[in-house]
Amino acid sequence: MTVTTIEPQYMRRILGHFCSGITVITASTPDGPIGFTCQSFTSLSLDPPLVCFCPARTSATWPRIREIGTFAVNVLADRHDGVSNGFARTGTDKFADVAWTPGAFGAPVLDGVIAHMECRLWAEYDGGDHTIVTAEVLDLHASQDENPLLYFQGAYRHLQPRNDSGVGWSS
Numbered sequence: 001m002t003v004t005t006i007e008p009q010y011m012r013r014i015l016g017h018f019c020s021g022i023t024v025i026t027a028s029t030p031d032g033p034i035g036f037t038c039q040s041f042t043s044l045s046l047d048p049p050l051v052c053f054c055p056a057r058t059s060a061t062w063p064r065i066r067e068i069g070t071f072a073v074n075v076l077a078d079r080h081d082g083v084s085n086g087f088a089r090t091g092t093d094k095f096a097d098v099a100w101t102p103g104a105f106g107a108p109v110l111d112g113v114i115a116h117m118e119c120r121l122w123a124e125y126d127g128g129d130h131t132i133v134t135a136e137v138l139d140l141h142a143s144q145d146e147n148p149l150l151y152f153q154g155a156y157r158h159l160q161p162r163n164d165s166g167v168g169w170s171s
Contacts, residue, residue, distance in 0.1 A: 019152040022080070024087045025053065026100070026108040027071040029064065033095050033108040036061040037088040039151055040130070041073065049137040050122060054130040060090060062131065066121060070138070072107035075115040077146040078158045083110065084149060104139045115142035 026035035040054040051073060055062035065071050076084055087094050099111040105118040119135035126132070150157040 013154075016153045019150055019157070022076045022084045022149045022151055022156075023053065024074045024076065024083065024110060024113075025055070025062075025065060025071055026074060026110070027065040027068045028102065028106050028108060029068060033100065034061055034064055035074075035087050035094055035108065037084050038073075041075075044134060050134050051117060051119060051137060052132065052134050054127055054132050056130050058129075062133075066124075069121050070105050070107060071119055071121075071135070072103050072109050073117045073119060073135075074108075074110045074113040075142075076110075076149040077112055077114045077143075078149050080110075080112070080149050081156050084156070112146070113143075114146040114148055116140065 020039050021041065023038045023041045024035050025038050026033060028034075036055065036059060038053050038055060042052050044050040044052040053073065083098060086092070086096075086098065095108070100108040101111070103109040103116065103118045105120075107118050109116045109118075117137045117140040119137055122134040122136045124131050124133055147159045150159070
């Protein structure tokens with residue numbers, strides 16, 4: 001069996017063909033709210049209720065949230081391109097001009113998100129250049145009136161109304 005070397009940029013481009021939603025992971029600290037954009041998020045288990053996400057090992061925010069132990073996963077709506085970009089930056093006040101309220105367990109829930117889950121850290125696993133985080137869901141809510149912000153082939157995408165040929169996309 002021959003082992004092929006897979007170039008990271010090529011892998012990123014190919015895996016970009018998998019459409020995903022965008023989340024912002026948030027927590028409250030004594031110094032104020034913190035958070036980061038996270039594309040790699042999924043449901044993991046119904047019993048017990050678990051979700052999974054994968055922050056980069058280079059994240060400066062995840063270690064701070066890990067120390068707190070509880071956090072919110074905010075699922076962004078299709079109008080949240082700017083929120084996603086803002087929480088993806090380092091060295092800025094990510095909560096400037098972003099309205100939020102404390103959730104039932106104190107983590108920041110961003111206004112207008114289509115769903116949010118407040119969670120407690122369950123476990124972490126090595127994931128190469130990322131950490132695989134599993135979290136127990138403590139509380140969750142959703143809005144049925146919003147469409148999700150999607151990421152596909154390196155760009156934000158928005159759902160369009162169905163037509164005869166299926167779902168349309170827009171960038």
